[in-house]
Amino acid sequence: MTGTLQRYQRLRLQMPLLELTDATTSDVVEPFPAKAAQWQRASRAAFAAGFLALAGALAVAGWSVCRLASASLQLKDPHPIKTQAALHRAARIQEALQQRGVPQALRKGRFLTAAEPALKTSAKWQLQVGPGRTVMLRFALAPEQDYSDVLTSLDKGLSEMGWQRQTHEDLGSHEHIIVYAPRP
C-alpha cells in the first residue's frame, strides 16, 4: 500500500499527462476523473485552434511588416514633407494662397515663361502687358526664320494660360506685332 502511495505521489509530480490519462484507477488512490478523455480532446482542439490563430497572426504580421517597409521607402523619397506636422503646415499655406487667388493670378501672368520658345529665337523683341487686359508682343525675326512657326509657338504657349490671339500686324522688315487677349 505504501509502495502504491509513493508511486502515486511520484506520478502526480512527474507523470506526463498522456500517461496519466491512460493510467488505470488501480494504480492510484484517488479515482481518475471520468471526464479526462473529454478534456484531452478539448485540449487537442484548443491546441489546433491556438496553432491556427498563431499562424494567422504571424501571416498578418508579415504582411503588415511588408506594407510598412514599402510605405517607409516611399517616405524616404526626396520630398520636403516628411511628417504630419509639415503636411499640415504646407496645406495651411496652400489654402491661404488659394484664398488670396495667387495661383489663379499667376496662371495667367507668366508671359515670359509661356513665350520662351518663340522669344528666344528672336534677336529683338518687346512685351507690354496692357493697356486693359491685353498683351502686346513686338518682335523681329531673321530673314531665314519662318514666321508661322514662331506664331504657332506663341499661340500654343499663351493659349495654355488662357489667352488667344486678337490681332496680328506685319510691319515689314520681318517685324511683327501681335496682341493677345484673355479667352472669353
Next chain:
Amino acid sequence: MSKLEQFILFHLFKAPALLLAVAVAVGLAAGALLHEARRIESLVRSRAKVDMELVQYNSHFLSTNSSVESVLSGFQIPCRILTNHPVQLELDYEAAEQLEKVGLLVGAAEFQNGRLTVTLKDYPTAK
C-alpha cells in the same frame, strides 16, 4: 474540483493557452504595424496633393513685410536693379523665368542687343 483535476486541466491546457496568448500578442503587434503603415501611406498620398511649387515659391505673399527686394534676395535671383519705382531689372532669360516662378509678374520687357530689361508689376498687397 480536486487537486488531481486541477493538475490535469492545467497540463492539458497550458500549451493551447500559451499559443493563444502568443497569437493575441502577435495580432496586436500586427495591428500596430498596420496602423503605422496606413498612417505613412496616407501622408504620402496627401503630400502628393499639395502643390509644393505654390507653397515653396509663393508663400512670401503671406508675409506682411515682404517686398520685391526681399523676394529677389530671398530666392537669390541674379539681376541688377535699374530703378526702384517701378522696379526695373536687367537680367537673363532664365532669371526672368525664375521671377515669374516666384510670383513676380512682368509688366513690360524688352530684349535688344543681348540685353534683357524687365519692368515688374506692383508687388501685390494682402487682400
